[in-house]
Amino acid sequence: MSTAILPDTLRAGPDPMLPRLATVRRRRRDTSQVWTLDIEDSVVSNEPFVPGQFNMLGVFGVGEVPISLSGDPAVQDQLVHTIRAVGPVSKALVRLKPGEVLGLRGPFGTGWPVSDAVGRDVIVIAGGLGLAPLRPALYRLLAQRERYRSIQLLYGTRSPDDILFRRELLAWRRRHDIAVEITVDHAPADWTGHVGVVTTLVSRSSFDPAQAIAFVCGPEIMMRFAIAALGQAGLADEAIYLSMERNMQCAVGVCGHCQFGPSLVCRDGPVYRHDRVRSFLGVKEL
Amino acid sequence: MAEYITLAVDGLQALLDELKRREYRVLGPTIRDQAIVYDDIESLRDLPMGWTDEQSGGHYRLVARQDDAIFGYPVGPHSWKRFLHPPVLPLWQAESAGNSVRITTTQGPDQPFAFIGVRSCDLHAIAIQDRVLIGGQHVDPSYRDRRKGAFIVAVNCGEAGGTCFCASMNTGPKVEDGFDLALTEIVIDDQRLFLTEVGSPAGRDVLLQVPHRPATPDEIAAADGVTARTAASMGRVMRSDDVRELLLGNLDHPRWDEVAERCLTCGNCTMVCPTCFCTSVEDSSDLLSGKSGRTRHWASCFTLDFSYIHGGSVRGSARSRYRQWMTHKLASWVDQFGSSGCVGCGRCITWCPVGIDITEEVRAIREDRPAERTHHED
Numbered sequence: 222m223s224t225a226i227l228p229d230t231l232r233a234g235p236d237p238m239l240p241r242l243a244t245v246r247r248r249r250r251d252t253s254q255v256w257t258l259d260i261e262d263s264v265v266s267n268e269p270f271v272p273g274q275f276n277m278l279g280v281f282g283v284g285e286v287p288i289s290l291s292g293d294p295a296v297q298d299q300l301v302h303t304i305r306a307v308g309p310v311s312k313a314l315v316r317l318k319p320g321e322v323l324g325l326r327g328p329f330g331t332g333w334p335v336s337d338a339v340g341r342d343v344i345v346i347a348g349g350l351g352l353a354p355l356r357p358a359l360y361r362l363l364a365q366r367e368r369y370r371s372i373q374l375l376y377g378t379r380s381p382d383d384i385l386f387r388r389e390l391l392a393w394r395r396r397h398d399i400a401v402e403i404t405v406d407h408a409p410a411d412w413t414g415h416v417g418v419v420t421t422l423v424s425r426s427s428f429d430p431a432q433a434i435a436f437v438c439g440p441e442i443m444m445r446f447a448i449a450a451l452g453q454a455g456l457a458d459e460a461i462y463l464s465m466e467r468n469m470q471c472a473v474g475v476c477g478h479c480q481f482g483p484s485l486v487c488r489d490g491p492v493y494r495h496d497r498v499r500s501f502l503g504v505k506e507l
Numbered sequence: 508m509a510e511y512i513t514l515a516v517d518g519l520q521a522l523l524d525e526l527k528r529r530e531y532r533v534l535g536p537t538i539r540d541q542a543i544v545y546d547d548i549e550s551l552r553d554l555p556m557g558w559t560d561e562q563s564g565g566h567y568r569l570v571a572r573q574d575d576a577i578f579g580y581p582v583g584p585h586s587w588k589r590f591l592h593p594p595v596l597p598l599w600q601a602e603s604a605g606n607s608v609r610i611t612t613t614q615g616p617d618q619p620f621a622f623i624g625v626r627s628c629d630l631h632a633i634a635i636q637d638r639v640l641i642g643g644q645h646v647d648p649s650y651r652d653r654r655k656g657a658f659i660v661a662v663n664c665g666e667a668g669g670t671c672f673c674a675s676m677n678t679g680p681k682v683e684d685g686f687d688l689a690l691t692e693i694v695i696d697d698q699r700l701f702l703t704e705v706g707s708p709a710g711r712d713v714l715l716q717v718p719h720r721p722a723t724p725d726e727i728a729a730a731d732g733v734t735a736r737t738a739a740s741m742g743r744v745m746r747s748d749d750v751r752e753l754l755l756g757n758l759d760h761p762r763w764d765e766v767a768e769r770c771l772t773c774g775n776c777t778m779v780c781p782t783c784f785c786t787s788v789e790d791s792s793d794l795l796s797g798k799s800g801r802t803r804h805w806a807s808c809f810t811l812d813f814s815y816i817h818g819g820s821v822r823g824s825a826r827s828r829y830r831q832w833m834t835h836k837l838a839s840w841v842d843q844f845g846s847s848g849c850v851g852c853g854r855c856i857t858w859c860p861v862g863i864d865i866t867e868e869v870r871a872i873r874e875d876r877p878a879e880r881t882h883h884e885d
Contacts, residue, residue: 282792
């Protein structure tokens with residue numbers, strides 16, 4: 222092994238750990254725990270983010286967390302993030318009011334390969350908050366609807382109260398060019414929709430496995446079952462993409478927290494093609 | 508053709524003086540807290556002359572030598588990462604400025620480092636951290652600033668420690684490149700000398716102000732003998748050619764349960780490892796000044812916190828955390844950064860309070876693969 226130091230590894234570069242400033246423009250509540258923030262970046266990028274990517278959002282004096290972009294990539298002056306307020310930082314984030322300043326780094330990570338879906342049946346499977354990082358992909362698909370064959374969104378939540386983006390889902394449901402199927406684990410008496418885990422929707426949906434592509438995001442266990450159901454329906458592992466979650470702190474591959482087998486989720490993910498992580502997905506506590 | 512000169516003991520002092528004159532912060536081995544550690548060095552008197560350290564699994568003792576060797580010890584608990592990649596590092600501060608926030612970054616060190624006594628394992632460890640922290644798409648500016656001007660005086664090991672296995676990892680004991688000067692301590696006709704290989708223009712330039720003479724063929728041969736003897740007396744051995752495939756193919760091996768019975772998940776191995784680079788950040792605020800800031804500190808994959816995502820830790824068991832550390836170090840590091848993360852320095856063995864031995868764990872998995880287990884049960 223050589224220890225030689227190459228001069229070009231000592232190159233100058235921007236500090237990837239230094240946040241820039243952003244301002245909250247709008248805040249709305251989606252469910253009892255989930256809020257969506259529209260923020261305005263102080264540095265307007267001329268490159269749209271890729272659906273599936275995430276930003277690091279920080280509250281000064283509290284901390285920083287990775288949050289997926291959940292808005293339309295075509296809208297460049299507003300970055301939309303849908304946040305479940307469960308920890309100290311996410312709770313502080315959703316308490317920010319319009320006009321308040323936060324720290325922003327990103328966007329980071331790999332995204333959904335929307336251009337690979339051209340000419341194919343597209344199956345989008347979301348569990349819970351997993352719909353948030355998939356929504357930018359849905360916007361992209363619907364913006365050029367004619368380029369794809371069927372589009373189906375299969376969405377599962379714990380209860381009807383946990384359904385995100387409800388009004389938008391209802392609007393999509395009225396369209397004839399996207400099928401939206403929603404299921405809940407636990408239903409009150411007045412629920413007339415599907416009951417059961419989201420995987421049951423896969424066997425009911427129809428697509429041509431030879432020409433389909435699937436984007437899956439949700440809790441790891443839900444993704445494993447959804448992928449198994451897609452496999453049973455005949456979809457190849459190479460046609461299935463999933464978004465992994467690990468503890469991401471630096472977002473640039475140098476802090477080590479988001480190890481997932483041989484990869485770093487912030488750098489090599491979060492979106493992976495299933496055949497590339499298949500052998501590590503089932504390993505407990507990896 | 509390598510360029511050799513010879514320094515006497517007072518030549519080594521002159522080298523330290525010259526580095527100081529050039530405003531380097533001179534760091535080297537010294538005795539503190541009953542161990543050989545790296546700290547600021549004023550003169551030869553600060554170096555551990557006449558001392559060595561005796562090492563085995565979970566065991567470290569300073570022992571007086573029978574001679575006046577200056578570098579006659581294997582590596583201690585410190586590595587150079589504590590200077591290049593500090594344990595605690597303020598990243599930035601923020602303060603309110605009207606409706607906005609002003610962010611200021613922390614300045615790097617005001618003096619370049621001169622490291623005295625860098626062993627081959629640690630030179631490889633620095634090269635590994637270079638690949639991780641400044642060799643990828645994103646560059647860690649604090650590491651870059653510390654690393655950039657560092658002057659490296661390497662030392663070829665005169666003896667191997669009880670937990671050393673650099674020969675197995677192809678990382679030593681003889682330094683090959685990546686240094687400014689490389690010393691080999693030799694004794695000829697009762698005279699202590701340092702055969703010195705010049706490794707860079709900066710090294711050659713510093714020597715202009717240091718008394719020295721051309722090396723004799725006898726001195727060069729004596730130095731070669733030193734590293735050959737060290738290579739032949741490694742305390743540990745580990746087959747490393749197939750270790751990546753071995754570990755990634757045995758993620759559910761029963762040995763992980765066995766080692767978890769002994770592992771205290773204290774994280775000592777990650778603190779003494781010269782390549783472990785993981786960090787966490789912490790934000791804090793000062794109510795009086797209204798300022799807030801972010802500080803980075805070393806993190807260990809042995810803590811529950813390390814893999815925490817909402818709802819719990821990904822790696823809750825000791826089994827999964829030991830497996831994470833060892834498979835990352837020896838296997839997935841190759842996928843992520845293009846080389847093994849292990850340099851065979853043996854610190855993780857010496858400083859493990861229960862003496863867990865990474866070479867023994869690899870051997871146990873190699874000697875009991877699933878196919879062979881099935882065979883035994885037949």
